[in-house]
Structures are given as structure tokens and as C-alpha cells.
Amino acid sequence: MSATLTESPHRVLGQPIKRKEDPRFLTGQGRYLDDIKLPNMAYMAIVRSPYAHARIVSINKEPALAVPGVLAVITGEDLEKLGLAWMPTLNGDQQMVLAVGKVLFQYQEVAAVIATSREAAYDGAAAVEVEYDPLPVVVDPFKALEPDAPILREDRKEKTNHIWRWESGDKAATDKAFAEAEVVIKEKIRFPRVHPAPLEPCGCIADYNRTKNHLTLYVTSQAPHAYRTVLAMVAKLPEHQIRVISPDVGGGFGNKVPVYPGYVVAVVGSMLTGRPVKWVETRTENLASTHFARDYHMTVEIAATREGQVKALRVHTVADHGAFDAQAVPSKWPAGLFNICTGSYTFEAAHVVVDAVYTNKAPGGVAHRCSFRVTEASYLIERAMDILAQELKMDPAELRRKNLIPADKFPWKSPTGWVYDSGNYHHTLDYALNLIGYKELRKEQAEKRARGELMGIGISFFTEIVGAGPSKHFDILGIKMFDSAEIRVHPTGKAIVRLGTRHQGQGHETTYAQIVAEELGLSPDDVLVEEGDTDTAPYGLGTYASRSTPTSGAAAAMCARRIREKARKIAAHLLECGEHDLEWVDGRFQVKGAPHQSVTMQQIAFAAYTNPPPGLEPGLEATFYYDPPNLTFPYGCYIAVVDIDKGTGEVKVRRFLAVDDCGTIINPMIVQGQVHGGLTEGFAIAFMQDIVFDENGNNLVTNFTEYMLPTAVETPRWETAHTVTPSPHHPLGAKGVGESPNVGSPAAFVNAVVDALSHLGVRHIDMPITREKVWRILRNAGIDE
Amino acid sequence: MGHRIAVTINGQRYEAEVEPRLLLVHFIREVAGLTGTHIGCDTTSCGACTVILNGKPIKSCTMFAVQADGCEIRTVEGLAQNGELHPIQKAFWECHGLQCGYCTPGMLMAGVALLERNPNPTEEEVRRAISGNLCRCTGYQNIVKSILRAAEMMREGAGVASGSPVGSGSPAQ
Ligand code: FES
Ligand code: FES
Numbered sequence: 001m002s003a004t005l006t007e008s009p010h011r012v013l014g015q016p017i018k019r020k021e022d023p024r025f026l027t028g029q030g031r032y033l034d035d036i037k038l039p040n041m042a043y044m045a046i047v048r049s050p051y052a053h054a055r056i057v058s059i060n061k062e063p064a065l066a067v068p069g070v071l072a073v074i075t076g077e078d079l080e081k082l083g084l085a086w087m088p089t090l091n092g093d094q095q096m097v098l099a100v101g102k103v104l105f106q107y108q109e110v111a112a113v114i115a116t117s118r119e120a121a122y123d124g125a126a127a128v129e130v131e132y133d134p135l136p137v138v139v140d141p142f143k144a145l146e147p148d149a150p151i152l153r154e155d156r157k158e159k160t161n162h163i164w165r166w167e168s169g170d171k172a173a174t175d176k177a178f179a180e181a182e183v184v185i186k187e188k189i190r191f192p193r194v195h196p197a198p199l200e201p202c203g204c205i206a207d208y209n210r211t212k213n214h215l216t217l218y219v220t221s222q223a224p225h226a227y228r229t230v231l232a233m234v235a236k237l238p239e240h241q242i243r244v245i246s247p248d249v250g251g252g253f254g255n256k257v258p259v260y261p262g263y264v265v266a267v268v269g270s271m272l273t274g275r276p277v278k279w280v281e282t283r284t285e286n287l288a289s290t291h292f293a294r295d296y297h298m299t300v301e302i303a304a305t306r307e308g309q310v311k312a313l314r315v316h317t318v319a320d321h322g323a324f325d326a327q328a329v330p331s332k333w334p335a336g337l338f339n340i341c342t343g344s345y346t347f348e349a350a351h352v353v354v355d356a357v358y359t360n361k362a363p364g365g366v367a368h369r370c371s372f373r374v375t376e377a378s379y380l381i382e383r384a385m386d387i388l389a390q391e392l393k394m395d396p397a398e399l400r401r402k403n404l405i406p407a408d409k410f411p412w413k414s415p416t417g418w419v420y421d422s423g424n425y426h427h428t429l430d431y432a433l434n435l436i437g438y439k440e441l442r443k444e445q446a447e448k449r450a451r452g453e454l455m456g457i458g459i460s461f462f463t464e465i466v467g468a469g470p471s472k473h474f475d476i477l478g479i480k481m482f483d484s485a486e487i488r489v490h491p492t493g494k495a496i497v498r499l500g501t502r503h504q505g506q507g508h509e510t511t512y513a514q515i516v517a518e519e520l521g522l523s524p525d526d527v528l529v530e531e532g533d534t535d536t537a538p539y540g541l542g543t544y545a546s547r548s549t550p551t552s553g554a555a556a557a558m559c560a561r562r563i564r565e566k567a568r569k570i571a572a573h574l575l576e577c578g579e580h581d582l583e584w585v586d587g588r589f590q591v592k593g594a595p596h597q598s599v600t601m602q603q604i605a606f607a608a609y610t611n612p613p614p615g616l617e618p619g620l621e622a623t624f625y626y627d628p629p630n631l632t633f634p635y636g637c638y639i640a641v642v643d644i645d646k647g648t649g650e651v652k653v654r655r656f657l658a659v660d661d662c663g664t665i666i667n668p669m670i671v672q673g674q675v676h677g678g679l680t681e682g683f684a685i686a687f688m689q690d691i692v693f694d695e696n697g698n699n700l701v702t703n704f705t706e707y708m709l710p711t712a713v714e715t716p717r718w719e720t721a722h723t724v725t726p727s728p729h730h731p732l733g734a735k736g737v738g739e740s741p742n743v744g745s746p747a748a749f750v751n752a753v754v755d756a757l758s759h760l761g762v763r764h765i766d767m768p769i770t771r772e773k774v775w776r777i778l779r780n781a782g783i784d785e
Numbered sequence: 786m787g788h789r790i791a792v793t794i795n796g797q798r799y800e801a802e803v804e805p806r807l808l809l810v811h812f813i814r815e816v817a818g819l820t821g822t823h824i825g826c827d828t829t830s831c832g833a834c835t836v837i838l839n840g841k842p843i844k845s846c847t848m849f850a851v852q853a854d855g856c857e858i859r860t861v862e863g864l865a866q867n868g869e870l871h872p873i874q875k876a877f878w879e880c881h882g883l884q885c886g887y888c889t890p891g892m893l894m895a896g897v898a899l900l901e902r903n904p905n906p907t908e909e910e911v912r913r914a915i916s917g918n919l920c921r922c923t924g925y926q927n928i929v930k931s932i933l934r935a936a937e938m939m940r941e942g943a944g945v946a947s948g949s950p951v952g953s954g955s956p957a958q
Binding site for chain 2: 018019021022023024025026027028029030031032034035037119197198199200201248249250251253282283284504505506507669670672673674676677678679680681703704705709711712713715717718
């Protein structure tokens with residue numbers, strides 16, 4: 001496959017086309033889950049645990065059943081009778097749907113109340129009487145591993161809070177490199193517990209029809225087909241009798257990948273009451289019970305030469321998974337793609353160990369624009385490189401230049417086994433440094449430092465790994481992670497494309513239309529993109545981990561090419577020539593050497609239904625399942641410039657430049673928008689977010705007055721730019737970009753702050769870098785206000 | 786128990802018997818059936834529910850429907866007139882001021898309220914005016930750009946004369 005595109009003035013690929021989906025959102029005509037109202041619909045509210053760890057002594061439903069409008073109360077015991085009290089997680093564990101016997105985290109689902117109105121459901125939930133007997137709580141993952149720690153998961157055979165250990169790389173080679181190393185740095189680095197918090201919370205409407213034994217589930221889902229299969233497995237309904245519809249989704253960021261207990265209970269509720277049941281969580285329920293992200297306690301070591309040549313990397317991580325091992329990762333990789341942590345550099349050896357641990361907290365870990373733990377990996381290595389630079393008294397840009405993988409070494413095999421597809425790292429580094437005026441900034445910093453002012457410059461040169469994935473490596477519960485597209489060209493030359501992905505704001509209705517339009521010589525206005533209905537879309541694994549363009553985008557292009565091959569036969573018939581006498585130019589087939597003899601896709605489509613060549617099947621449709629030969633490796637160089645107020649400790653991000661290389665760009669306007677959004681999330685993570693618990697396991701961050709999201713006032717002005725190194729194996733050369741800014745930016749912010757304070761002996765500050773933390777550092781260093 | 790109230794939304798009068806605890810946002814979404822106004826939080830933090838009430842932007846999740854009795858409300862559904870988008874809608878489309886679209890109705894109403902009292906705002910004023918509205922997708926930069934662009938279009942009156950009709954996917958500027 002080549003990365004060259006059709007040469008044509010009819011170019012729609014790469015154009016900043018206005019989004020086709022926008023008019024409905026701009027006029028209030030978007031159709032999100034909570035906007036859907038079915039006849040006779042009932043509402044569900046969930047009773048949640050106030051304790052982080054407690055036995056359930058008794059549950060009294062009666063007072064709730066006495067509330068006017070309440071139709072049913074469902075408990076874990078009821079589900080047990082149906083064999084539905086537990087469900088499989090995506091990571092090989094099992095998870096309670098409604099608590100049985102005991103609760104394992106605060107806000108865990110204990111009972112559900114179905115009623116004729118939302119108000120009655122909430123009144124009913126408040127009336128359910130649950131008696132608890134509190135148990136000792138484990139909040140700290142390190143304490144969870146101590147021999148006398150209370151065992152949280154009594155249901156498991158293994159009587160330990162240790163879930164699994166995962167190792168990657170070569171321990172012996174790494175140990176040898178460390179033993180021989182001239183310089184070693186070591187640091188403990190935590191990636192805080194954060195939450196994707198899409199603006200639209202999660203929810204569903206389960207509509208079970210007894211007569212037909214058919215379930216329609218409307219649900220806020222990034223992966224509707226995966227939901228269908230999981231539901232078929234969990235609820236034991238025949239899969240063809242399940243239709244999952246994911247309507248417009250108000251942001252996902254990984255939060256809407258897992259199947260949550262509320263969905264399963266709503267299905268049961270609909271079966272019990274014979275009515276459609278709607279459940280929409282509150283913001284508190286969203287923040288406190290649905291999948292969080294990260295919470296990695298990492299220890300990193302780098303072995304290097306005195307000249308700054310990196311040799312080996314050693315990482316040990318304790319991963320806090322909460323009460324169930326439910327993180328959404330492909331089956332084979334318990335720590336996701338965390339072993340991409342050798343980053344953009346020519347390490348010769350690496351050894352990475354991750355220990356996963358149960359605690360009394362909500363389950364999760366993989367979410368929030370992270371491509372399966374790449375965010376943690378990238379933050380770790382980019383932070384560590386700066387610590388090494390500081391140790392060696394080297395400029396961090398120079399240290400990176402010295403160690404970046406050279407362009408002629410691609411495809412590059414990393415010491416943990418990944419094969420990076422393409423990159424021109426030095427070019428991107430120089431481009432970014434020039435664009436921001438790095439030399440001048442360093443000069444300004446030196447002058448300011450001499451005057452006692454605090455200014456810092458932080459660089460992050462990250463490599464992402466996205467587009468899961470080659471099915472030989474990636475599956476979810478055994479289902480291979482390919483993705484799909486189906487195109488139908490109608491007789492009048494208009495087309496519909498359906499895909500197995502599901503956008504939540506990424507602009508698929510536009511970018512996929514551009515891909516198909518480009519490949520078929522149509523206008524994007526004439527290509528309708530549809531996703532999210534499992535009855536109509538071909539099977540796919542959904543949208544997350546920046547995989548849509550690398551997988552379904554490729555499938556769309558390949559599917560269109562399949563159509564073009566059939567179109568060539570019809571064109572030859574229409575032009576009365578041989579297929580090989582034709583060439584595809586400017587979005588049409590023309591006879592070689594006779595450009596005036598040509599046919600457009602419209603003419604071909606019409607002929608496909610009205611005048612097909614003898615012997616050729618009529619119609620113009622195709623389906624393509626794309627199994628990528630490799631992952632794609634987007635990368636970028638991000639540079640932050642900060643000023644720190646000595647009096648208050650406030651960090652002001654003066655400038656932030658993001659130079660991304662995501663290969664071929666399909667719609668630059670949409671790519672820029674994705675980058676802006678991800679940078680803002682990275683900014684929030686670096687400076688304001690951490691979900692913390694008190695010693696009793698009470699979650700202290702359960703709404704937007706505690707979980708801070710930046711507003712337009714705090715958010716920095718983003719500067720964006722690109723270099724373009726196409727992926728050699730993607731049919732369009734595209735690599736995907738949605739998560740890069742969240743993966744790459746936290747290290748740039750933190751590196752900038754540490755850089756501003758490095759002359760005070762500061763080497764590392766854990767996120768979130770709050771004003772108070774900086775203020776304390778300054779006061780402890782004896783800096784005058 | 787019910788209270789009879791009458792509220793005018795986008796020029797249309799809605800009368801209903803409501804429970805005293807019914808929030809205005811639920812009245813708008815469920816009684817009037819105008820689901821463009823969204824709900825994103827429980828703590829008056831996100832602004833997804835922003836509407837214009839008697840000329841002022843308010844968070845409709847923080848008001849009971851009974852308190853809005855007799856009021857004039859404008860929601861996102863009332864912005865486009867006769868199939869022609871309001872300049873602020875055109876500007877959001879042109880400047881890529883939305884992604885998932887969930888915050889968008891609230892952002893549009895906060896923006897309209899700003900431009901009605903200050904037709905020529907600075908970037909800082911725009912950022913302050915939408916600081917009660919959270920967006921998880923865009924990083925605000927293109928929202929700010931959109932509102933400034935809308936101000937320009939409204940000042941020129943160009944928004945009314947030369948906008949693109951709803952439904953076309955022509956290249957952005
Ligand atoms: S719904 Fe969040 S402020 Fe009203
Ligand atoms: S566009 Fe998604 S929250 Fe603003």
C-alpha cells in the first residue's frame with residue numbers, strides 16, 4: 001500500500017471543510033440519550049453505598065415500594081437468582097452489578113428503583129433502607145500489599161489484594177546496563193487519579209419487548225457493537241435480538257467504553273416491568289462510580305553515559321485499580337501499552353514491571369484520551385529525561401536531540417518489542433524549537449533568573465502508539481480489534497457510509513465523508529456517514545484510543561477502492577474499452593490518452609443499476625474489514641513557557657506550542673480542534689485535578705466544584721503546528737491524533753514548572769501542581785515574596 | 786399540590802400544572818419538549834442549561850419552574866429565524882466552535898446575551914462572559930473566536946445577508 005494520494009484537483013482530503021454534523025447541534029436538534037422519550041417509559045434511580053467497605057446486613061425494599069409511582073426495587077439478591085449479580089469485566093475479572101453480601105467502594109450500586117417518573121424513582125431510592133456493618137478500609141495501594149492488609153475480594157480464590165504482575169523487556173540486559181552505567185537517575189512519579197468527565201453523563205434506555213424477546217438499548221456508548229456482544233453474553237439474550245443504538249454522544253474520552261452496572265440493571269428493570277426504562281446518572285454518580293483514569297505510582301530509573309547517551313530504562317509501577325479489575329484494555333495487555341515508555345529515544349534495554357492492586361475505590365484506570373496507558377508512559381519518560389538533563393547539567397533539548405531515534409532508523413524496534421512505523425524526530429524538534437524561539441527564551445530566562453524572577457521552559461517529545469490494532473495482538477474478550485466500513489452508492493451517485501466506530505465529537509460525519517468523497521470522486525456533501533446503530537452498521541470495536549482514523553478511516557478508504565474497482569468495469573463497458581485502457585484522473589475514469597472520453601462516478605453509479613455490463617452483478621456496494629498490519633505512531637514536540645508569581649505560587653502558562661506529526665491530515669480544522677481540547681485536558685491534569693479519598697474511603701471529589709475543570713478564563717492560548725510524516729502502512733498515511741495532546745502535554749507543563757524552580761534544587765513535583773504546592777516550595781527555599 | 790404556571794419560550798406560551806420542585810430545565814426539556822437545553826451537572830457549575838430569561842443568561846437548572854411563572858425565555862431553538870441561522874450559529878460553524886455539541890446550546894445563549902449587551906467585546910470580555918460555561922472538548926479557543934466573529938458579523942449586518950443555509954458542508958474560511 002502506498003501513502004500517495006489520488007492526484008486530482010478534486011481534492012477534498014486535507015481541506016478544512018465545515019462539519020456536516022454541526023447544523024443539528026447548533027439548532028438544538030442534536031439527539032442525545034436523555035432527549036429520547038419512549039411511550040410508557042419508566043425511570044430508574046440507583047441506591048449507592050455510603051461506605052467504602054462494609055457488609056450488607058439487610059435491605060428493606062418495603063418503604064420504597066410504598067412510594068407512589070414506584071414499580072419495582074431490584075437488589076443484588078434478586079439479580080443473583082437470575083444469575084446476573086456479577087458481570088465479566090474487560091480485563092478478565094468479574095464485577096458486581098448490584099452489591100451482593102458486601103460493598104467495596106463508596107457510591108457502589110446497591111439497589112435500583114424503577115418508577116413511573118424520575119422524581120418517584122429518586123424518592124423511592126431515598127426510601128430503601130440498607131443496614132451496613134462497616135469493615136476496615138484500604139485506600140493506599142501500597143498498604144493493600146502489606147501482609148496484614150484486609151482482603152477486599154473475598155470472592156476470589158487468591159487471598160491477596162495483588163491482582164497481577166506484568167513484566168516487559170529484558171531484565172538481565174537492563175540490570176547489566178545499570179551495573180555498568182556512568183550515571184543513574186531515579187525518581188518516584190505519580191500520575192494522579194483523574195476522570196474523563198464528559199459533559200454529558202452516562203445513561204441508557206433499555207426497551208425489552210417480551211413478545212418478540214427483543215431488546216433495544218439506547219446508550220451513551222463509544223463502542224455499540226462491543227456492548228451488544230457483552231450483553232448477549234451477560235444477559236444470555238440471542239445477539240440478533242439485541243439492537244444497541246448509541247445516539248449523539250456528548251463527549252466520551254474513554255468514559256463511555258465500559259458496560260456499567262446501571263445498564264445491566266436497566267435491562268433487567270425493563271424485563272421485569274415490561275416498560276422501557278431510562279437511567280441517566282447524575283454528575284456525582286459519573287465522577288464517583290464510572291471509570292476514572294490513571295492512578296499510577298511509578299518509579300523510574302535511567303542508566304546513561306556522562307555525555308548523556310541513554311542506555312537502559314527501568315520502571316516499576318504500582319497501579320491502583322480500585323475494587324474490580326475493570327479497566328478497558330485489550331485482552332493480551334494487562335497494563336495496556338504502558339511499555340511504550342522508552343518513548344522517542346534509542347534505549348538499548350528496558351525492563352518494565354507493573355503490579356496491579358485492589359483498593360476500596362471505584363474501578364477503572366484506562367480512560368481519558370490515553371490509548372491504553374500511553375499517557376502514563378509518555379509522562380514518565382518525558383519527566384525522567386528532564387531529570388537526567390538536570391543531573392547532567394545539559395540543556396533538555398540537547399539531551400533529547402542526542403537520544404532521539406534518527407530518521408534513517410525507522411522502522412524502529414523498541415526494546416520492549418514495538419515497531420515504530422515512521423518518524424522524522426529531529427526535524428520536528430528543530431521545527432518546534434525554531435517556531436517558539438527557544439534560544440531567545442533561554443536567554444530571557446537567564447536574565448530573569450539573574451533578577452530573581454521565575455520563568456521556565458518545558459519540552460515534551462512524545463511518541464504515541466495508537467490504532468489498535470493488528471488482530472494478532474489486540475482483542476477484547478476474544479473479539480479481534482479490526483474495524484469496518486460499508487459503502488452503498490445509490491443510483492443517482494450519492495452514497496451512504498456506515499462504520500463500526502462511534503464518534504463523540506471527533507467529526508467523523510465529515511472526515512469519513514472526505515475520505516470516501518476523495519476516493520470516489522464525489523462531493524463530501526453527497527456522502528452521508530452513519531454510525532452507532534448495530535442493526536445497520538458493520539461490526540466494529542468503536543471509537544477510543546485514537547483508533548478511528550487508523551482503523552475505520554482506513555476501512556473507509558479501502559472500501560471505496562473496492563467500489564472503484566467495480567466502477568472501473570462499468571466504466572469500461574460504458575466507454576467501450578478495456579479496463580486497462582482506463583485511468584482514474586480528477587475523480588473520474590478516462591481513456592488513457594483521450595481525456596475527453598471519460599465517465600464520472602455519477603454516470604457509473606446510474607449504469608450500475610440501469611445498465612450493468614453483461615455478467616456483472618448489478619449494484620454498487622462494498623464492505624471492508626480492515627485489520628491494520630501494525631499500529632501507528634503519532635508523535636510530537638510540545639513546548640510550554642511559564643512564569644511563576646513568587647508571592648502566590650501561581651503558575652501562568654505564557655505560551656504553549658504543540659507541533660504534532662499525525663501523518664496525513666484529513667481535515668486540518670478538525671485536527672486543530674482535537675489538539676486544543678486535549679491540551680486543555682492536559683492543562684487541567686497538570687494543574688488542578690486529583691480524585692482523593694479520606695482514610696475511610698470517602699471520595700472527596702464528587703462534583704464540578706471539587707473536580708476542577710478549567711474555564712475559558714484560565715485556559716491558555718494554544719499555538720499549533722504540524723510536520724507530516726505519513727504512516728507507511730495506512731492507506732492514506734494517517735496516524736490518528738485525538739489523544740496526542742493529552743498524552744504529550746502534562747510533561748511539558750510539569751517540566752516547565754520544574755525548570756523555573758530547578759536552581760532552587762527542585763527536581764520533581766507531582767501533579768497536580770497547585771498554587772499551594774509551589775508556594776510551599778518557594779517559602780521552604782527561603783524565596784522572598 | 787400542583788401549581789399552574791405559564792411561561793413564554795421562544796415566543797410560544799406554555800401552560801402547565803407543575804410540582805413545586807420541578808426545575809426550570811426539566812420544564813423546558815420535558816414539558817415544552819425543547820431538548821436543546823442540556824444538563825451536565827448537579828451543582829450549577831457547567832452552564833449546559835443556560836437560557837436567556839427576561840433578557841439575562843441564567844442557569845435553568847438552578848431555578849424552579851414555578852419561579853419562572855410569567856417569564857419570557859429564549860432557548861437555542863429560538864435562535865434561527867425562518868430557516869436562517871443566527872450569526873452566532875454561523876460563526877460557531879465557521880470557526881469550529883463545537884465538537885460533541887453538548888455545551889453548545891448553553892455557549893450560544895451565553896454568547897448571545899453578551900453580544901446583546903456588548904456588541905463589541907474584547908477577547909477577555911468574551912472569556913469572562915462564558916466562564917460559567919464548561920466545555921470538555923474544544924479548549925474554548927475556537928468558541929472565543931466564534932463569538933468574536935459573530936460580533937463582527939452582527940456589527941456588519943452581514944450575518945443576515947450572506948450566511949450559508951442550514952445543511953451545506955461547504956469549505957470553511
Ligand atoms: S446543568 Fe450544569 S449548570 Fe445547569
Ligand atoms: S463541544 Fe463537547 S463539551 Fe463543548
